Structures are given as C-alpha cells and as structure tokens.
Amino acid sequence: MPTDAPSPFVRPYRPADRDAVADTCVRTAHNGGDSRDLYPDLRLLPALFAEPYCHFDPDLAFVLDDGAGRAVGYVVGTADTERFVTDFRRTWIPRMAGRYPAPTAPPRTPSEEMIGLLHRPERMLVPELAAYPAHLHIDLLPAWQRRGHGRRLMGALLNALSRQGVPGVHLGMVTVNTAARAFYDRVGFHEIPVRDPGPLTYLGRSTTDG
Numbered sequence: 001m002p003t004d005a006p007s008p009f010v011r012p013y014r015p016a017d018r019d020a021v022a023d024t025c026v027r028t029a030h031n032g033g034d035s036r037d038l039y040p041d042l043r044l045l046p047a048l049f050a051e052p053y054c055h056f057d058p059d060l061a062f063v064l065d066d067g068a069g070r071a072v073g074y075v076v077g078t079a080d081t082e083r084f085v086t087d088f089r090r091t092w093i094p095r096m097a098g099r100y101p102a103p104t105a106p107p108r109t110p111s112e113e114m115i116g117l118l119h120r121p122e123r124m125l126v127p128e129l130a131a132y133p134a135h136l137h138i139d140l141l142p143a144w145q146r147r148g149h150g151r152r153l154m155g156a157l158l159n160a161l162s163r164q165g166v167p168g169v170h171l172g173m174v175t176v177n178t179a180a181r182a183f184y185d186r187v188g189f190h191e192i193p194v195r196d197p198g199p200l201t202y203l204g205r206s207t208t209d210g
Helices: 014-029 044-049 053-057 081-096 110-119 149-163 176-187
Strands: 009-012 062-065 071-078 136-138 170-176 200-206
Touching: 009 170, 009 176, 014 044, 014 053, 014 062, 014 071, 014 136, 044 053, 053 071, 053 110, 062 149, 062 170, 071 081, 071 149, 081 136, 136 149, 149 170, 170 176
Parallel strands: 136 170
Antiparallel strands: 009 062, 062 071, 071 136, 170 200
C-alpha cells in the first residue's frame, strides 16, 4: 500500500541545514524572488542575512523541514540588535573579510553594494526601533509559500523571544515587495516611521500579542 507523504514541520536549525538555508536565502532575496542573476556569488547574501544569525543566535533559528529532512524555509533573528551589531563588527567581519574585503571605492555593482553593507553593521542601529530590540529575517521557497508555513515559523521565533523576555521585534523589508508586506500585516506587524528609511519599510510588533 502507498504510504502517506511526509508532513512538513518547523524545527530548530541544525548545522547540517547551512547549505539549504543559504539556497533559500538566495532564491528569495530579490524582492521575494531569485537573486542569482544579480549576485553570482551564492555565499554573499547568506553571509549578511542568514548565517551570522545561525552563528550568534542558534537558539533563535528555525527551519521548515519538508518532512524528509530538507530545510525549505527559515526564520532567524537576534534578541538584541545592539549586541548583534557588536558581535558582527568584532568577529563576523574578520571571518568574512578575506572573501569580501572592505570596499575602497563607491559600489559599481549590486554585489559591491552588498559587500558595503556587510562592512557597515551599524546601519542596523535605528533609534526609532529602540522599543523593538530584536530583529528577524524570514524566507520560504516559493513552492512552500501561502500555505501557513510562514505563520508557523514566525510563531516559533516569537515564542522563543517571549521566553527570553524580549518585548518587541522589528524587521526591515524592501518597500516594493508588496507580497511580503501583506504577510507581515497578517501576522500582526505594523509600520514604524523612520527618518530616511531609503528603500526599506520598517515594521514591528510585540512578541506576545496575537
């Protein structure tokens, strides 16, 4: 008799998930779509938006397991953005600098822009977000979106932050990514006005409401 297909589930991140998390990051990083044409180095974006969180805050990293052991989505975060920036500056940049040296000229390509961001972690310290000390990144491969899995991933992180006594969490999203904004609205985030936000919209929410 045929067996039922395995059911996807949310679980804590494991080091063996590193490549799958990086792949998900790359395939969703360009306004929610595939970024490989813009960023040919497939380690660059994960080095900014996924891997340092798994390194510094592994207890706040969760994946969507497809039921067969493969991570097809993730949420990562930090409970303390200020502490994260300090750690990033002190230890993560030195780890990455051999592959991504600090820029010595204005960026000419999207990759060079991202390398510039890598070397400016203090950009994450936004005064208007002080009431929301945690921040996060969440991504799902397209085939796994709009099926409730994002909500479950978000719930896992919010519960973990709440258990640590963290009152609020924020994120910065590319404003033109309207599908992402609709998701964040559905899971209880609201816009936080920020002076000179550039291409981003900042959103926040309590870790316990909703």
